[in-house]
Amino acid sequence: MINTSKRSAALLEVDGLSVTYGLMGASSRAIENVSFALGAGEAVGLVGESGSGKTTTAMAIAGLLSPNARVSSGEVRYRGNVLPIDDDAAMRPHRWSETSVVFQGAMNALNPVHRIITQIAEPCMLKLGMPRGEASARARELLELVGIPADRGTAYPHELSGGMRQRVMIAMALACRPSIVIGDEPTTALDVITQAQILKLLGKLRSQLRLALILITHDLSVVAEACDRVLIMYSGRIVEEGTVAEIFAQPKHPYTRLLIDSIPNPANGKKMIRPIPGDPPNLMNRPSSGCAFHPRCPSVMAVCPTEVPSIDQFGQERVACHLYRSSQEDRGASHA
Amino acid sequence: MRDTTDILRLESLQVHFPIQGGLFDRALGRPAGAVRAVDGIDLNLTRGEIVALVGESGSGKTTVGRVIAKLAQPTGGKLLFEGRDITSERGSSALRPYRHRVQMIFQDAYQALNPRHTIFDIVGEPLRSLRLVDNATQLAERVGEALASAGLSPPGDFFSRFPNELSGGQRQRVVIAGALAVKPELIIADEPVSMLDVSIRAQILQVLVDLRSKHNMALLFITHDLPLAWSIADRIAVLYLGKLVEIGSADEITFNPRHPYTAALRNATPQIGGNANPAELRALQGEVPSAARVPKGCRFHPRCPLAFDRCRQDEPPSVEVGPQHMSACWLAQ
Numbered sequence A: 001m002i003n004t005s006k007r008s009a010a011l012l013e014v015d016g017l018s019v020t021y022g023l024m025g026a027s028s029r030a031i032e033n034v035s036f037a038l039g040a041g042e043a044v045g046l047v048g049e050s051g052s053g054k055t056t057t058a059m060a061i062a063g064l065l066s067p068n069a070r071v072s073s074g075e076v077r078y079r080g081n082v083l084p085i086d087d088d089a090a091m092r093p094h095r096w097s098e099t100s101v102v103f104q105g106a107m108n109a110l111n112p113v114h115r116i117i118t119q120i121a122e123p124c125m126l127k128l129g130m131p132r133g134e135a136s137a138r139a140r141e142l143l144e145l146v147g148i149p150a151d152r153g154t155a156y157p158h159e160l161s162g163g164m165r166q167r168v169m170i171a172m173a174l175a176c177r178p179s180i181v182i183g184d185e186p187t188t189a190l191d192v193i194t195q196a197q198i199l200k201l202l203g204k205l206r207s208q209l210r211l212a213l214i215l216i217t218h219d220l221s222v223v224a225e226a227c228d229r230v231l232i233m234y235s236g237r238i239v240e241e242g243t244v245a246e247i248f249a250q251p252k253h254p255y256t257r258l259l260i261d262s263i264p265n266p267a268n269g270k271k272m273i274r275p276i277p278g279d280p281p282n283l284m285n286r287p288s289s290g291c292a293f294h295p296r297c298p299s300v301m302a303v304c305p306t307e308v309p310s311i312d313q314f315g316q317e318r319v320a321c322h323l324y325r326s327s328q329e330d331r332g333a334s335h336a
Numbered sequence B: 001m002r003d004t005t006d007i008l009r010l011e012s013l014q015v016h017f018p019i020q021g022g023l024f025d026r027a028l029g030r031p032a033g034a035v036r037a038v039d040g041i042d043l044n045l046t047r048g049e050i051v052a053l054v055g056e057s058g059s060g061k062t063t064v065g066r067v068i069a070k071l072a073q074p075t076g077g078k079l080l081f082e083g084r085d086i087t088s089e090r091g092s093s094a095l096r097p098y099r100h101r102v103q104m105i106f107q108d109a110y111q112a113l114n115p116r117h118t119i120f121d122i123v124g125e126p127l128r129s130l131r132l133v134d135n136a137t138q139l140a141e142r143v144g145e146a147l148a149s150a151g152l153s154p155p156g157d158f159f160s161r162f163p164n165e166l167s168g169g170q171r172q173r174v175v176i177a178g179a180l181a182v183k184p185e186l187i188i189a190d191e192p193v194s195m196l197d198v199s200i201r202a203q204i205l206q207v208l209v210d211l212r213s214k215h216n217m218a219l220l221f222i223t224h225d226l227p228l229a230w231s232i233a234d235r236i237a238v239l240y241l242g243k244l245v246e247i248g249s250a251d252e253i254t255f256n257p258r259h260p261y262t263a264a265l266r267n268a269t270p271q272i273g274g275n276a277n278p279a280e281l282r283a284l285q286g287e288v289p290s291a292a293r294v295p296k297g298c299r300f301h302p303r304c305p306l307a308f309d310r311c312r313q314d315e316p317p318s319v320e321v322g323p324q325h326m327s328a329c330w331l332a333q
Helices: A054-061 A116-128 A132-145 A150-154 A162-174 A192-209 A220-226 A244-249 A254-261 A328-335 B023-027 B061-068 B092-101 B119-129 B136-149 B168-180 B198-215 B226-232 B250-255 B260-268 B309-313
Strands: A010-023 A026-039 A043-047 A069-078 A099-102 A180-184 A212-217 A229-234 A237-243 A312-314 A317-319 B006-018 B034-046 B050-054 B076-081 B102-105 B186-190 B218-223 B235-240 B243-249 B319-322 B325-327
Touching (some): A010 A054, A026 A054, A026 A237, A043 A054, A043 A220, A054 A212, A116 A162, A162 A180, A162 A192, A192 A212, A192 A220, A192 B260, A237 A244, A254 B198, B006 B061, B061 B102, B061 B218, B119 B168, B136 B198, B186 B198, B198 B218, B218 B226, B226 B235, B226 B250, B235 B260, B243 B250, B243 B260
Parallel strands (some): A043 A212, A099 A180, B050 B235
Antiparallel strands (some): B006 B034, B006 B076
């Protein structure tokens, strides 16, 4: 069904996934018809603003949706097998050993009254059934892997800086030897220099452990530095997908173009940034028909408010925009 | 002719917070230490100028902003406004004329707005408390004007709304409108866009830049984001552990940094069209030390890739390395 799944090496395939949240009797679609594939050792950036559905997509993959969420269509396959993502108990053997998550603001998610080594050893004992001693040895090994001297394992979380705590969270995510790590804004709360250190660490782990990475972020420049491919999400749908080089050199979707234009970039001397008019829609006030971006789009056409554009393949890229569905002549006319 | 005289000047500004030692320390007569949040800063701002104060968390950038807004008291040095020393001025009535001319915009628009007040009340509050309006008609006029210049139009639509009815970008604009209502000559903006979605940031920055061009307002823009500072500011001042390590024009600091810390900050900032290989990110080792234990000599030396003997002994003075470009590094001497 999806074009990218033709790659035989796909480790993870997300196929036509839609998730709805029940909210005070009503229901609203958080993500709609999301499809993409992830190869072993590949890093994909999931980029979008708040309310775009990037976190919902990732949580669905990890089988960690909140109780009021429902998978209304689509499926997620890991090495070709469908994952029971909406069944908490059935997901248990898959979590952390196949896909693990480094949560947003995770530095504050550590238990303040336990030493970090105990916290890292815990998943090893619970999930892998290791005896305490063996789990501790594994925890020390993991600490070294993320660049913390094993002797620091006896420290409590408050004794560590934000960057160190984030390293501990990464160590925990790696405890059960997953092949996919989802990072939900893993560097957002960190200073630039610490962020660079963490991105460097993730890059090292990727090549060392052949780890696939899904990086959820609102920061395009982080994706530019750390990922192979980018998925741009807007209002619950993927609007564009391509390699980092393609997307940044030649963005196709008007939203992607404006998003890149709204970041000042000393590298190309682009100083004054162009604002995108209007506000990003949230779950409750999305446009009821057509392309969700049409109220803010500078290239809006007659068809945009009525018809949802399908996501079409263009070489290595995929774009969901009416501009690219019309013939060459039409495209010229719409720009005029 | 645009007025470009100094509006604000900081002279060796210092903010030390005392550390109360434990009972044991006191019994042994150990001296109590201090957190040297701001440790001797010289900085000036001319009318209509945008200066960005760039630093990591713990660098003291927010404390500098709070001192200028008279929300924190310096322990040393001077704060001069239009050449007048106002360092020791205190009390709400004495400060009323100053607060009328200097306003601060806070980072978190979600917390800065009282959820039970209407937008009209929030934006009108400083006008009322500084007694800048005589009657209700004037108040409504000024509030409307402020909302419109912050990009909330038509302003009347927002008067009776509550903060929870607004989006994040709109809330930040209400915070800006509140600061604008009194028509200040200097605004201190502490990370005004870091909580906002990327597509909204440019709108808010545009509002701030317009204020400068229309009203010759000066702006101290506090941020951790070097490319952002470059895009909005005339000059950039880089702060490390309570001290300015470098100051110069936005282009000089970005493209020709003369302090190893500035260079490290620049190299650590991910960039579109930069090298898409994380291994290439030249990350500095370690983290910013605590301001309670400032290293001897140059405070950056334990992390500096270029440090030599002198750096470990003596603190480098700030010297001119180019036109309007100062750097505090022994290598720049």
